[in-house]
Amino acid sequence: xxxxxxxxxxxxxxxxxxxxxxxxxxxxxxxxxxxxxxxxxxxxxxxxxxxxxxxxxxxxxxxxxxxxxxxxxxxxxxxxxxxxxxxxxxxxxxxxxxxxxxxxxxxxxxxxxxxxxxxxxxxxxxxxxxxxxxxxxxxxxxxxxxxxxxxxxxxxxxxxxxxxxxxxxxxxxxxxxxxxxxxxxxxxxxxxxxxxxxxxxxxxxxxxxxxxxxxxxxxxxxxxxxxxxxxxxxxxxxxxxxxxxxxxxxxxxxxxxxxxxxxxxxxxxxxxxxxxxxxxxxxxxxxxxxxxxxxxxxxxxxxxxxxxxxxxxxxxxxxxxxxxxxxxxxxxxxxxxxxxxxxxxxxxxxxxxxxxxxxxxxxxxxxxxxxxxxxxxxxxxxxxxxxxxxxxxxxxxxxxxxxxxxxxxxxxx
Amino acid sequence: xxxxxxxxxxxxxxxxxxxxxxxxxxxxxxxxxxxxxxxxxxxxxxxxxxxxxxxxxxxxxxxxxxxxxxxxxxxxxxxxxxxxxxxxxxxxxxxxxxxxxxxxxxxxxxxxxxxxxxxxxxxxxxxxxxxxxxxxxxxxxxxxxxxxxxxxxxxxxxxxxxxxxxxxxxxxxxxxxxxxxxxxxxxxxxxxxxxxxxxxxxxxxxxxxxxxxxxxxxxxxxxxxxxxxxxxxxxxxxxxxxxxxxxxxxxxxxxxxxxxxxxxxxxxxxxxxxxxxxxxxxxxxxxxxxxxxxxxxxxxxxxxxxxxxxxxxxxxxxxxxxxxxxxxxxxxxxxxxxxxxxxxxxxxxxxxxxxxxxxxxxxxxxxxxxxxxxxxxxxxxxxxxxxxxxxxxxxxxxxxxxxxxxxxxxxxx
Numbered sequence: 001x002x003x004x005x006x007x008x009x010x011x012x013x014x015x016x017x018x019x020x021x022x023x024x025x026x027x028x029x030x031x032x033x034x035x036x037x038x039x040x041x042x043x044x045x046x047x048x049x050x051x052x053x054x055x056x057x058x059x060x061x062x063x064x065x066x067x068x069x070x071x072x073x074x075x076x077x078x079x080x081x082x083x084x085x086x087x088x089x090x091x092x093x094x095x096x097x098x099x100x101x102x103x104x105x106x107x108x109x110x111x112x113x114x115x116x117x118x119x120x121x122x123x124x125x126x127x128x129x130x131x132x133x134x135x136x137x138x139x140x141x142x143x144x145x146x147x148x149x150x151x152x153x154x155x156x157x158x159x160x161x162x163x164x165x166x167x168x169x170x171x172x173x174x175x176x177x178x179x180x181x182x183x184x185x186x187x188x189x190x191x192x193x194x195x196x197x198x199x200x201x202x203x204x205x206x207x208x209x210x211x212x213x214x215x216x217x218x219x220x221x222x223x224x225x226x227x228x229x230x231x232x233x234x235x236x237x238x239x240x241x242x243x244x245x246x247x248x249x250x251x252x253x254x255x256x257x258x259x260x261x262x263x264x265x266x267x268x269x270x271x272x273x274x275x276x277x278x279x280x281x282x283x284x285x286x287x288x289x290x291x292x293x294x295x296x297x298x299x300x301x302x303x304x305x306x307x308x309x310x311x312x313x314x315x316x317x318x319x320x321x322x323x324x325x326x327x328x329x330x331x332x333x334x335x336x337x338x339x340x341x342x343x344x345x346x347x348x349x350x351x352x353x354x355x356x357x358x359x360x361x362x363x364x365x366x367x368x369x370x371x372x373x374x375x376x377x378x379x380x381x382x383x384x385x386x387x388x389x390x391x392x393x394x395x396x397x398x399x400x401x402x403x404x405x406x407x408x409x410x411x412x413x
Numbered sequence: 414x415x416x417x418x419x420x421x422x423x424x425x426x427x428x429x430x431x432x433x434x435x436x437x438x439x440x441x442x443x444x445x446x447x448x449x450x451x452x453x454x455x456x457x458x459x460x461x462x463x464x465x466x467x468x469x470x471x472x473x474x475x476x477x478x479x480x481x482x483x484x485x486x487x488x489x490x491x492x493x494x495x496x497x498x499x500x501x502x503x504x505x506x507x508x509x510x511x512x513x514x515x516x517x518x519x520x521x522x523x524x525x526x527x528x529x530x531x532x533x534x535x536x537x538x539x540x541x542x543x544x545x546x547x548x549x550x551x552x553x554x555x556x557x558x559x560x561x562x563x564x565x566x567x568x569x570x571x572x573x574x575x576x577x578x579x580x581x582x583x584x585x586x587x588x589x590x591x592x593x594x595x596x597x598x599x600x601x602x603x604x605x606x607x608x609x610x611x612x613x614x615x616x617x618x619x620x621x622x623x624x625x626x627x628x629x630x631x632x633x634x635x636x637x638x639x640x641x642x643x644x645x646x647x648x649x650x651x652x653x654x655x656x657x658x659x660x661x662x663x664x665x666x667x668x669x670x671x672x673x674x675x676x677x678x679x680x681x682x683x684x685x686x687x688x689x690x691x692x693x694x695x696x697x698x699x700x701x702x703x704x705x706x707x708x709x710x711x712x713x714x715x716x717x718x719x720x721x722x723x724x725x726x727x728x729x730x731x732x733x734x735x736x737x738x739x740x741x742x743x744x745x746x747x748x749x750x751x752x753x754x755x756x757x758x759x760x761x762x763x764x765x766x767x768x769x770x771x772x773x774x775x776x777x778x779x780x781x782x783x784x785x786x787x788x789x790x791x792x793x794x795x796x797x798x799x800x801x802x803x804x805x806x807x808x809x810x811x812x813x814x815x816x817x818x819x820x821x822x823x824x825x826x
Contacts, residue, residue: 028429282703283696290695304715
């Protein structure tokens with residue numbers, strides 16, 4: 001099986017200025033031609049650093065894609081590094097320079113002396129046409145290795161990859177197919193899940209199952225490679241079926257959706273509306289719901305009732321209830337949910353009240369104690385959770401995810 | 414000068430599933446202690462690949478930070494790779510396991526057999542406390558090199574870096590005193606700012622001024638390294654004074670505060686209260702305000718009036734106003750702000766209505782058009798902004814930051 005490595009060149013990728021998104025994009029493209037990326041790195045604008053990176057990558061991979069360092073300024077050094085790696089000279093091509101001049105004429109800007117360097121290529125390489133900018137790419141290929149060097153500007157790189165390299169890679173790697181699917185899960189911890197699915201996560205197994213976690217949401221990546229596409233697909237589908245039977249309701253989507261989007265789709269399908277009444281999450285649940293384009297179809301009203309006064313005046317929570325049980329209580333959570341549902345006329349409502357910390361905790365009601373209530377067409381259910389004395393962001397985000405998940409389970413039944 | 418390398422571990426970073434943002438964050442932190450990152454790479458979940466990456470990085474750097482691969486599942490292999498690199502065995506520590514068990518007890522989840530692996534450390538290393546999750550980090554240090562291994566989960570990694578490693582790096586890079594101060598700015602673009610402060614940003618200057626940008630907020634890092642502490646401090650203070658005289662009101666804090674926190678402090682100092690009425694930002698402003706502990710002192714009521722109906726029933730916006738000017742208009746923004754202020758009895762209110770896209774734009778009212786209104790004790794000011802047809806998250810976050818900044822300027826006068 002062919003393997004790939006990606007090298008990103010540029011000081012800005014190492015001093016915190018720029019997040020490298022090119023590599024992620026290239027990884028996705030390479031997956032579709034069954035050439036997994038085994039290594040990516042970012043290096044500074046320095047000839048030897050770039051050359052060393054190419055050398056190191058060539059020991060791991062058959063395809064090396066390089067982005068960045070092809071511009072006209074003195075800190076663009078990929079061209080020179082590639083020549084040094086190949087142990088050849090740079091050669092000047094007047095016809096390439098003519099193309100660069102024509103490009104500048106087309107955008108009504110003058111060519112400057114600095115652009116001349118972009119008409120040089122390492123001997124034994126060919127240029128990759130750049131329809132969207134001045135810097136041509138560079139391709140080196142022999143029977144064993146393919147090295148392509150792209151500009152760092154994302155849209156120039158992407159167009160050049162699609163036009164010049166993608167077809168070559170399909171040729172280069174004929175003969176196997178790769179299928180990747182994702183399952184999104186919530187409501188279960190990573191270690192419990194690993195225990196449940198057991199040896200399906202073994203490293204040498206096919207399909208290979210990887211697991212990533214983000215704030216209580218677990219993504220299972222099921223990856224299968226086979227000689228023929230159907231075999232790869234069947235193997236993945238079989239695994240997905242098996243995982244569904246093991247994990248049941250923990251799985252909230254068979255594709256890459258956020259929990260809020262999955263809940264939103266269910267609401268839209270069932271033509272139901274939602275309102276929110278938030279205390280400790282302070283608007284975060286409404287924010288997550290309205291992150292989704294088109295959420296106005298099902299999300300109508302939201303309240304951030306941070307003060308007791310707001311809970312009373314806006315949601316109609318009984319003052320005595322707050323006095324008797326406290327604002328952080330099952331009774332007040334339920335009254336907030338019922339009030340939000342009534343005031344907005346929505347089918348469902350979510351209410352959250354809790355102690356997000358760092359202050360405000362007591363022995364009876366510690367930081368991390370959160371009450372979540374879901375009011376639906378037939379009933380109102382309230383539960384409490386102990387998220388522990390962790391940081392405020394954690395408690396708020398976890399509360400929001402749990403609330404969305406409770407609503408999801410409600411919509412499933 | 415000490416140099417650093419960052420290794421990110423995880424198949425998901427190489428198969429297009431996840432963009433590595435940890436490295437970027439770590440790069441920014443390392444800059445502030447004068448340890449530039451010269452190399453970053455991502456490698457798959459494989460003991461030898463991780464070990465080789467550590468070996469390669471150790472030739473380039475004195476500080477190696479590793480993220481990922483410390484979880485409880487079979488694909489978490491950083492622990493083993495580090496042991497292989499150090500040529501030592503893994504050793505089991507019952508007291509670490511006890512901490513893990515206690516963590517699970519605090520969140521009322523069972524510990525499972527799989528978690529046991531997290532209580533193992535390579536001989537000769539020490540654990541880094543993880544207050545936010547189960548996986549402890551790992552630290553190896555000798556006179557020449559410092560290797561720290563963090564969980565991949567961003568908030569766990571960040572807290573661990575801040576608590577355990579940042580102070581060590583300050584020591585590690587000693588022999589000279591380092592003073593780092595931050596100025597936080599808003600309301601000005603990066604290139605305009607660079608033009609204004611001119612050669613203060615030159616690369617060879619002392620103090621060194623670095624600039625990072627995050628959603629419209631610019632952080633200037635003023636870094637001075639000197640043989641004696643007083644000299645370093647005086648140089649930084651002189652620069653800060655100079656920057657204040659150049660940048661004026663663009664500077665909102667002389668320390669590392671979020672804009673919401675700076676605004677919150679002003680409200681608390683002036684004993685004023687705030688309410689919010691959000692349409693397109695959908696709760697994000699309330700969320701940003703309530704991110705701050707103690708915000709209940711000044712934040713009282715928030716509304717997410719996503720539907721016209723909610724604007725009318727909750728904020729008392731005149732129905733005819735919406736019909737005549739549209740929900741996205743200066744008139745409706747002002748009515749929302751005035752309504753929120755009146756209903757909540759707050760001193761100030763923020764209202765936002767706009768088109769966050771991707772749909773809903775027209776020629777007159779394109780995606781990215783946002784009206785922001787601030788109602789204060791004496792007057793209501795409404796402005797419109799064109800954020801361009803960028804993505805929804807960008808428009809919503811930028812709108813929220815601009816709204817908070819308008820309130821800040823209001824509170825300054």
